[in-house]
Amino acid sequence: MKHSLFLRMASGDQSAVSECISRYGGLVWTLARRRLASREDVEDVVQEVFVDLWKSADRFDPLMGEEITFVAMIARRRVIDSLRRRTGLSQTESIHQTGVDSMVDPAGDVSVGQGLELGDDAKLADAHLGQLKPDEQRVLRLSIYDSLSHAAIADRTGLPLGTVKSHIRRGLDSLRDKLAKRDAARHGRLTAGGSDR
Amino acid sequence: MSSNHEITDDAPWEAAPEMASNDWELAAAAIELALLGRAGGSLPPLPSELAKRIRRDAPAHLPRISVIQPKPDVQRRGRGTAARSRLAMAGWWMAACLAGVLLWQWSAAPRIAAPPLGGGAPPTLAERREKLLANDPEPVTVAWKKAGDDPTINSGKDDAKTAGDLGDVVWSQATQKGFMRFRGLEANDPTVSQYQLWIFDAQRDEAYPVDGGVFDMPVQGAGDIVVQIDPRLTVSRATAFAVTVEKPGGVVVSSRKRLPLLAAVPSR
DSSP states (O other): OOOOHHHHHHTTOHHHHHHHHHHHHHHHHHHHHHHOSSHHHHHHHHHHHHHHHHHTGGGOOGGGOOHHHHHHHHHHHHHHHHHHHTTTSOOOTTSOTTOGGGOOOOTTOOOOOTTOOOHHHHHHHHHHHHHSOHHHHHHHIIIIISOOOHHHHHHHHOOOHHHHHHHHHHHHHHHHHHHHHHHHHHHTSOGGGSOOO | OOOHHHHHSOOGGGGSTTSOHHHHHHHHHHHHHHHHHHHOSOOOOOOHHHHHHHHHHGGGTSBSEEEEOOOTTTTTTTTSOHHHHHHHHHHHHHHHHHHHHHHOOOOOOOOOOOOBOOSSOOOOHHHHHHHHHHHOSSOEEEEOEEOSOOTTBOOSSSOHHHHSOOEEEEEETTTTEEEEEESSBOOOOTTTOEEEEEEEETTSOTTSOEEEEEEOOOOTTSOEEEEEEOOSSOOSSEEEEEEEEESTTOOSSOOOSOOOEEEEOOOO
């Protein structure tokens, strides 16, 4: 039986705590730094993310996704919470140095960074993005990667607000279905039936 | 560059609030990871001072299970009652076990996930168990007994370490907190099954024990496992504790097909 890092943490295995920090610290740090302006905010959020991870270690359900995706989800929540708490602050300049319009990559032209082991969920998501129309891909990117509001995306892209929302909804919905089908096939049962935790 | 309020005034999944946000959040996280990969580059390490701080604070926030190395004096150090209580309770247990199993037809206990520990200093669960034993004027201490031939118990045949000690339950009626210590309980695969605690209450119908939540057992070999008890419902007077093996997430109604451990509290 394979025990996940989170199960080991839930059982009080201190080596798993260190391993978790070592494995995901850089990711959490990067996700926070991408959006938050001050180092103090970034450090606060990173600490909050890990506290959430410790607290929810026994709630992690391997049927619902990969550990790295779970970590990224918790980090996204905390970063968004932090941004909401800090209205009025300026956006960090380090987020989009490449420019928004350069973000729509040609389908299949994936440049995976060195040392980035982002997992099967991310690979599936990448393939999913590659199958979307450029507009849909761009809207999802502006929403998820750049954290722009629906209105801001509509303003930037010139698309109607309703179209922006439907692109986001359909894009996430279809990826969710793909992830669920993949997990169901992998585990031999539907993910939704596994646990309520 | 957009202003900050543009960033924060809605989240992607708010376009469809009727959807389960967890699924969408996981999908969004997967997309962000994919786009992070497309951006290229390597992830910078966490600053060492921050990593140190996070590691230092972790024990205060980890869930309610901990592994402790075997300590022969663990129970004696409290109020000296544990070992004596186990012996005195053996007879009571036999009677209560039979009565409890026969009457056990509960059906409406709520499903409660194991809660995390709160903040504060980071004593281990073993230390907190000892503290409860030392500070509570009337701690309830009862030994686990096999309630059947469930394969989740290593005791029996040739495992000397569990032949006489499957662990125990320490419960504080005053604080409504307690700790379970396990020895020899098989590790479980949480994707297949989980252990679930039930607490029988003198003031409640025996058919409706209080759900004590689900928990997992890590790989054996490291020592005793201590699990915190933190029921969501008040237990007026605990009469027995039982552990069942259930599907992941626990159940509202147990089939009682797998009931490896029972600890009956002697009447006063």
